[in-house]
Amino acid sequence: MFREADSSGLAANLTGVARQYLSLLRPASGPKELFYHALAVLQSPLYRTENAGALRQDWPRVPLPSSGEALVASADLGRHVAALLDTETAMPGVTHGKPRPDLKLIAELSGSETADFRVTAGWGHAGQAGVTMPGKGKMLTRAYRTEEEEVFNAGNTPGRLVQLLGKSTHDIYLNDTAYWRNMPEKVWDYTIGGYQVLKKWLSYREHALLGRALTTEEAREVTHTARRLAALILLQPELDANYLRVKAASYCWPQSSGKAGGA
Numbered sequence: 001m002f003r004e005a006d007s008s009g010l011a012a013n014l015t016g017v018a019r020q021y022l023s024l025l026r027p028a029s030g031p032k033e034l035f036y037h038a039l040a041v042l043q044s045p046l047y048r049t050e051n052a053g054a055l056r057q058d059w060p061r062v063p064l065p066s067s068g069e070a071l072v073a074s075a076d077l078g079r080h081v082a083a084l085l086d087t088e089t090a091m092p093g094v095t096h097g098k099p100r101p102d103l104k105l106i107a108e109l110s111g112s113e114t115a116d117f118r119v120t121a122g123w124g125h126a127g128q129a130g131v132t133m134p135g136k137g138k139m140l141t142r143a144y145r146t147e148e149e150e151v152f153n154a155g156n157t158p159g160r161l162v163q164l165l166g167k168s169t170h171d172i173y174l175n176d177t178a179y180w181r182n183m184p185e186k187v188w189d190y191t192i193g194g195y196q197v198l199k200k201w202l203s204y205r206e207h208a209l210l211g212r213a214l215t216t217e218e219a220r221e222v223t224h225t226a227r228r229l230a231a232l233i234l235l236q237p238e239l240d241a242n243y244l245r246v247k248a249a250s251y252c253w254p255q256s257s258g259k260a261g262g263a
Helices: 016-024 030-042 045-050 052-056 066-085 146-153 160-165 197-203 216-234 236-249
Strands: 125-128 130-134 139-142 168-173 181-186
Touching: 016 030, 030 045, 030 066, 030 216, 030 236, 045 052, 045 236, 066 236, 146 160, 146 181, 160 216, 181 216, 197 216, 216 236
Parallel strands: none
Antiparallel strands: 125 130, 139 168, 168 181
């Protein structure tokens, strides 16, 4: 949000209690670490399960680490999450350069440079007042192919593909001939802000609405986005482990008689 701003003119939006917490840590840490730590915790599926009631009431309580080292470690994980969520941040092994082995066969784009990339599979249509409405579209749901499992499981625990990315995968069609091959079900179903990310993107690119075919770069952006989402999903065990470490050694506020605190 502040990419173009002069950092010297920015002030941290912290309460006095938050400033006190950061100053008491040894070694002391800064407001950015606090923000990225919160991001890492909030992205933990285990945290969201254990705190579902508070989250539904818009009252999340984020446990705070009891040491500066633990805060920095959690914040580093949060920075990785932020980079994956920011489509303008290049991610080596995910969106740029040679793909990671466990991601390279995810959402491969079929066809060639001259393929027909018009989105005519019915992913979106115009509703009332020009609002774009999602459509059913066209996809083939299938089991993972042997080569897809072998590539993913190389260096990973057997069964991790199904455990984290889902029991089945999809081939997602733009039209009758072009498609993205191997879109794992949990990648396809991934939501942000209540919206199914990839399906929402496609709904606005239906040929009747966009008025043109996708460029090759735009078609490949779906591959990049799918790999970002897959990388986020594959990070979930580490996010859960981070949450458990912080929860087990959370900061105790001096005025709370030893009761573990949150933010």
